[in-house]
Amino acid sequence: MRADARRNLDKIVVAAAEVMAERGVNAPMETVAKRAGVGVGTLYRRFPDRNALIAAVGDHYIHTMARALDEAAESASDAWGAIWDFVLWAAEPGRAALATALAVLPQEVIVERAEFARVRAGWVEQFDGLVRRAQAEGSMRTDVGVEDLIHLLNVFTCHPADLPEPVASQPARYLSLMLDGMKASAATPRPGTPS
Amino acid sequence: MRADARRNLDKIVVAAAEVMAERGVNAPMETVAKRAGVGVGTLYRRFPDRNALIAAVGDHYIHTMARALDEAAESASDAWGAIWDFVLWAAEPGRAALATALAVLPQEVIVERAEFARVRAGWVEQFDGLVRRAQAEGSMRTDVGVEDLIHLLNVFTCHPADLPEPVASQPARYLSLMLDGMKASAATPRPGTPS
DNA sequence: GCTAAGTGGAATCTCAAGTTCCGGTTGGGC
């Protein structure tokens, strides 16, 4: 593979992640091509159909996430701190693109990619380990789990097609709020009138 | 206007709210018609263009929200309780449809409808009043505001086009979590490593 | 019972996006 071709391929994956984040997985191929600064022809030569492109985006994404979680787990002093670090890392601008792109991946694409599924499963498992440790340490309430965290990460980080800007902006702000709600001390029965 | 025509018109607005919630404001007119159980012809007779339909949905929505907030404010014993009641009311299945529909309204449509803007402004003001009272009563942290609440309501309540089901499901669960994060007692500096 | 108001949906139009294809470039081995 020629060096310039390789470069273009990378640019395409990055562009696709961004565009899909903004406009959904079905964003026009031409938009992706334009963002990547290449012609549609080039895009089609590398990715014969949309699913191939989506799959590439998924791979790119999951590896980035796994690496970031590793780092957070290593550098933080306790589990809760690691979770906090990772979540805020994920909330940084630019990250959103990838998160959305993944949230938006059609199930079929995910399932048929063993590699992707494997990395993702490892990531979830490690994340889950952190959550359990944080709960054991008494810093996180026990009625929420990894799935909730992942879910919320998606919610705040995605900038889905059709929903104009205000929805899900300021991810870091809202994710911190959410983490505050997940602290062990925060769990509450219905305040105001008792339920 | 004949009685049956009136009935159809109502059915159309309701159907449009649902459909727009599920598929975005640009959902096919035919889908709306089908959901309402009328022909496309009928739809076009009442709403010559898409904006007319969107505007009708917006009116429907804002009035419903305003009424619900009134009721919550009256029946709850304190401001924080009223907020909680209203938020959970809004999270009930079916409500989401309307919320999304609004979140998704193009700015132009909103601006050019004085009536809509007026009702909405009143609603926001009343909601803001509750928030301030709750803060004064010491039950809600002071670094969040109505805008945050409204925003989060949208986030969890919307089921935007293109994002397949898991995102923003279980609105009540996550909204309670958020409310827990908004309690006065929840505010935290960065836990784990101090920041 | 009459008729103006209302209706459904087939038929037609429109246009955005997908996909192909080829004349023109260019990286990089020699």
Add this chain to the structure above:
DNA sequence: GCCCAACCGGAACTTGAGATTCCACTTAGC
């Protein structure tokens, strides 16, 4: 520096989903 296989861009053509029109057929309601 030369050469050509690999690569590129994007015009041109195709396709399909959805918008919009239109009219023969119903039916409230006087």
